[in-house]
Amino acid sequence: MVWNLPNKLTMLRIILIPIFIILLAFSWGGLGDIYVANDLIPVNHVLATAVFIIASLTDLADGKIARANHLVTNFGKFADTLADKMLVMTAFIFLVELKMAPAWVVAIIVCRELAVTGLRMIVLEEGGKVMAAQMPGKIKTTTQMLAIIFLLMHNIFFSAINFPIGQILLYICLFFTIYSGADYFIQSRDIFKK
Secondary structure, three states: OOOOHEEEEEEEEHHHHHHHHHHHOOOOHHHOEEEOOOOOEEEEHHHHHHHHHHHHHHHHHHHHHHHOOOOHHEEEEEEEEHHHHHHHHHHHHHHOOOOOOOHHHHHHHHHHHHHHHHHHHHHHOOOOOOOOOOHHHHHHHHHHHHHHHHHHHHHHOOHHHHOHHHHHHHHHHHHHHHHHHHHEEEEEEEEHHH
């Protein structure tokens, strides 16, 4: 494996996932709550959100650095996608446990991610090339990340006016999850005719 900067950032994201899990898996009652932007939020949620944001930023950086500097590797192609799915699915599972997201919404998101990942493997095996992310997929990813952040932070900045920004972003994310997944299958339909 080539230990270039993009691959190191991907590995950092993978390493941050267990830290994210530990922060949310235990109540850390002794840490208590803190005020963030006039909202009282559990400290472990704040710390977990910080870890999630850092991990998400490595996702933005590693691909751009790899493409700009011609550092794309087979490990990077595999691990980058795997790390993304692990991070997002872990966060959504915890949101269900914390009663911040409905299980049926998260189930659809997880099923779509697994289905599209499987389809990408079939496309590659058949000699096709991985399709670049289209705008619906980019909107899906962005709304996923923002929904997770706002839900973990108890709709920070919007809670004073009782505006459920995290929940709204979650349902926008759900729409684009279904739409982009269907679009990917439609564009790859020829693979099933072989």
